Amino acid sequence: PKGIVFEEPLPQCCVFGKCRDCCITPECQNDPATFPIIILHGHAVSKEVSAEYSLDGFNKIQRKLEEDGYLNAGAISLYTSKDAPKGVWGISGVPVSIKTSYYFDIFEEPENYIVVQVKSESIDIYAIRLKELIETVRYKTGKPKVTIIAFSMGGLVARRYLQIFDADDVEKLILIGVPNKGIVGDIANYCPIVGGERLECRDMNSNSLFMNKLNHGKLPDIPIYNIIGSGCSMDKEDGDGIVLNENAMLKGAKNFIVRGKCEGIKPLHTQLLDIDKYPEVHYLILNALKK
Numbered sequence: 001p002k003g004i005v006f007e008e009p010l011p012q013c014c015v016f017g018k019c020r021d022c023c024i025t026p027e028c029q030n031d032p033a034t035f036p037i038i039i040l041h042g043h044a045v046s047k048e049v050s051a052e053y054s055l056d057g058f059n060k061i062q063r064k065l066e067e068d069g070y071l072n073a074g075a076i077s078l079y080t081s082k083d084a085p086k087g088v089w090g091i092s093g094v095p096v097s098i099k100t101s102y103y104f105d106i107f108e109e110p111e112n113y114i115v116v117q118v119k120s121e122s123i124d125i126y127a128i129r130l131k132e133l134i135e136t137v138r139y140k141t142g143k144p145k146v147t148i149i150a151f152s153m154g155g156l157v158a159r160r161y162l163q164i165f166d167a168d169d170v171e172k173l174i175l176i177g178v179p180n181k182g183i184v185g186d187i188a189n190y191c192p193i194v195g196g197e198r199l200e201c202r203d204m205n206s207n208s209l210f211m212n213k214l215n216h217g218k219l220p221d222i223p224i225y226n227i228i229g230s231g232c233s234m235d236k237e238d239g240d241g242i243v244l245n246e247n248a249m250l251k252g253a254k255n256f257i258v259r260g261k262c263e264g265i266k267p268l269h270t271q272l273l274d275i276d277k278y279p280e281v282h283y284l285i286l287n288a289l290k291k
Helices: 051-056 059-067 123-141 153-165 185-194 198-204 209-214 279-290
Strands: 012-015 018-021 037-040 071-076 096-100 104-109 112-117 146-151 170-176 224-230 232-234 237-239 254-259
Touching: 037 059, 037 123, 037 153, 059 071, 059 096, 059 279, 071 123, 096 123, 123 146, 123 153, 123 198, 146 153, 153 170, 153 198, 153 209, 170 279, 185 198, 198 209, 224 237, 224 279, 254 279
Parallel strands: 037 096, 037 146, 071 096, 146 170, 170 224, 224 254
Antiparallel strands: 012 018, 104 112, 232 237
16 A cells, blocks of 8 residues: 555574674664673783784683673784674674783885784783774774773773873773782882883882873773782782782772782782683673673
8 A cells, every 4th residue: 555664674693592683773773782802911921922822811700701792702803804894893782891902013025924923012002002903893893982990000001092192982891810010029120021021010119100100190081990909918919910909990980809819929910801610790780891
């Protein structure tokens, strides 16, 4: 009959055993509940340690998040191809989690390129690489913004990225064990000796020019959740074995304390990512993502 128009149904996308309308409408594409999660590792201690090893520390968290409905998309780096159609990772409507490393760069040749693992750079350089990583994730998912989960020095990289570029492409920031006011004492003194990453250690020092710039001015106007490890004696002060509590605290963020302990040569700092041992870290991450 005249005047009757039948709308074409949206195509169906199936994931986690459920089928739903594919996420191709502007309403769905701009829904924060569908935004991807970028996971950033911390300081790798030694330039001889592969970036993949640093990323492996997040395997338990990423697998657990998949049980919570966040599709595990593995890892990407600067050399990840953009050959696939734009938005293909976001069409299911299910948010994806993606591990990323700022330790890779690309040496371009006339007809090829070489992937180079580059450490011992300044955190400012890592922040620039993060910009490219975020652009790649946004392209692959078709989403306007990402959520960042960052561990240790990775949190400084994320904060500096937001500061340098006055970025509006981050929905929220979740920090774990981040030295927001820098490292001090023996940790700062031995950092360049043990790890050999002179520029990273220089920037993380509490008295550095980098830390002064990072903590000058206001935080970005986004939700920031800051998870802090506590329970290790550090020069008669409390911390996670690497970062003092007072230096992990971030004014303007929602700060959460996770009580634990250092075990032999294993600081609580690195064990915060072991959610079998510290399930409250997973709870805090999930709660932050759902808000």
